[in-house]
Amino acid sequence: MNKRHLFLTIAIAAVHSIVYGQQKPPDTVAGIPVNYKEDKVGTYILPDPLTLNNGKKVTSADMWVKKRRPEIFKMYQEIQFGKAPGKPADMKFNVFDKGTPVFNGTAIRKQVTVYFTKDTSDHKMDVLIYLPANAPKPVPLLLDISFVPNSLSVADSGVKKGMMWSRDGKKVPATQTAFRKFDVEKFISNGIGVALVYYGDIEPDFAGGLPYGIRSQYLGGKEKPAPDEWGAIAAWAWGLSRAMDYFETDKDINAKKIAVTGASRLGKTALWTGAQDQRFAMVIASISGEGGAALSRRNYGETIGHITDPTRYLYQFATNYHDYSNRIDQLPMDAHMLVSLIAPRPLLLQTGNTDFWSDPKGEYLSAQAAEPVYKLFGKAGPGSHEFPGPGDTSLLNPLGYYMHEGGHAVLPTDLDVFVTFIKQYLLPN
Numbered sequence: 181m182n183k184r185h186l187f188l189t190i191a192i193a194a195v196h197s198i199v200y201g202q203q204k205p206p207d208t209v210a211g212i213p214v215n216y217k218e219d220k221v222g223t224y225i226l227p228d229p230l231t232l233n234n235g236k237k238v239t240s241a242d243m244w245v246k247k248r249r250p251e252i253f254k255m256y257q258e259i260q261f262g263k264a265p266g267k268p269a270d271m272k273f274n275v276f277d278k279g280t281p282v283f284n285g286t287a288i289r290k291q292v293t294v295y296f297t298k299d300t301s302d303h304k305m306d307v308l309i310y311l312p313a314n315a316p317k318p319v320p321l322l323l324d325i326s327f328v329p330n331s332l333s334v335a336d337s338g339v340k341k342g343m344m345w346s347r348d349g350k351k352v353p354a355t356q357t358a359f360r361k362f363d364v365e366k367f368i369s370n371g372i373g374v375a376l377v378y379y380g381d382i383e384p385d386f387a388g389g390l391p392y393g394i395r396s397q398y399l400g401g402k403e404k405p406a407p408d409e410w411g412a413i414a415a416w417a418w419g420l421s422r423a424m425d426y427f428e429t430d431k432d433i434n435a436k437k438i439a440v441t442g443a444s445r446l447g448k449t450a451l452w453t454g455a456q457d458q459r460f461a462m463v464i465a466s467i468s469g470e471g472g473a474a475l476s477r478r479n480y481g482e483t484i485g486h487i488t489d490p491t492r493y494l495y496q497f498a499t500n501y502h503d504y505s506n507r508i509d510q511l512p513m514d515a516h517m518l519v520s521l522i523a524p525r526p527l528l529l530q531t532g533n534t535d536f537w538s539d540p541k542g543e544y545l546s547a548q549a550a551e552p553v554y555k556l557f558g559k560a561g562p563g564s565h566e567f568p569g570p571g572d573t574s575l576l577n578p579l580g581y582y583m584h585e586g587g588h589a590v591l592p593t594d595l596d597v598f599v600t601f602i603k604q605y606l607l608p609n
């Protein structure tokens with residue numbers, strides 16, 4: 181293993197085990213204290229998703245769609261994730277694996293390279309697709325954005341070997357990591373397709389990564405994006421929309437029945453993808469935490485101050501977001517409004533009961549506070565159900581919530597819940 185890559189792998193593993201749970205969660209991060217005590221959370225007032233900026237009440241689904249949703253969307257775009265460009269004019273697809281039987285003939289594998297720019301040597305994303313061989317076509321599909329290249333995400337030696345980023349902006353061949361393989365067959369056996377993309381194919385995930393990813397192609401002479409322009413999360417979300425552009429061209433895939441999923445920073449990405457691109461029919465956001473589905477005004481675990489500290493993850497956001505670190509009460513939105521942008525489409529928030537840093541209860545309260553928006557469409561959320569215990573599957577409503585027993589992870593048992601959720605809302609085909 182190359183030294184730089186080794187560093188990266190160990191660093192990711194260390195961050196994951198230290199920050200999240202297996203060990204004692206940190207008391208201070210980036211010099212800012214972290215609260216884990218319910219009695220120290222303090223009081224807060226959430227902005228009302230159903231009151232327009234001019235003070236008028238939203239009284240119908242139509243008013244939500246035409247007036248309020250665009251207002252909230254704009255807040256997220258300009259303050260938190262940043263504006264992204266549209267579909268690139270020079271985009272091209274190369275389907276280099278047109279359909280290979282795999283997993284004992286139960287699935288068909290396709291592989292596609294999406295070229296984002298005219299120059300095909302760089303800025304390209306591989307989409308790895310598995311479709312159930314025997315299901316009637318076109319099939320619904322779960323699109324997963326992952327931390328490792330596709331060749332490491334699945335147990336399939338026929339997958340094109342991917343490249344990973346090193347901290348000095350070089351792409352190095354992907355080698356084995358500690359990440360769990362994605363259990364594609366669990367979905368295939370239930371008639372659901374799976375597609376995977378590697379987030380690094382779109383934009384690198386480190387503070388100095390700007391010159392190397394897709395965002396660099398749109399700077400137009402600027403040194404960095406403006407304070408309301410895209411951070412890395414919006415770039416990853418943009419890449420997922422480009423995968424959707426491909427799905428729309430593939431007659432074996434039902435592009436109207438695509439669920440998008442990701443974990444952690446990629447759970448935040450899944451949420452923003454669904455908010456920004458309403459072609460996605462469903463969102464499954466795992467352990468998305470701060471900047472994702474967890475309420476920011478609730479001072480528990482990570483806060484905006486922690487996440488946007490320039491030594492940590494500011495590059496993932498519009499830099500405007502950082503300005504709210506010490507004046508959270510002035511933020512015109514909170515996480516329940518990000519959740520509300522997915523309405524009326526099914527959304528599952530998956531958390532872990534010992535993932536204190538990500539504040540699983542803050543995600544639950546966020547779902548409750550977003551429910552009035554779903555209700556406009558006649559769809560249920562968690563209602564007045566009390567904060568559920570781990571493993572409770574009684575809240576798989578269109579605005580659904582599920583918390584496993586354990587920390588910051590997507591567990592094999594979570595995938596069973598994903599299958600149930602997808603079957604309930606996207607099947608029959």
Ligand code: GCU
Nearest residue numbers: 199444445446468469470482
């Ligand atoms: C950091 C960050 C979290 C994020 C997580 C991850 O710990 O503080 O907000 O969700 O990384 O992406 O694993």
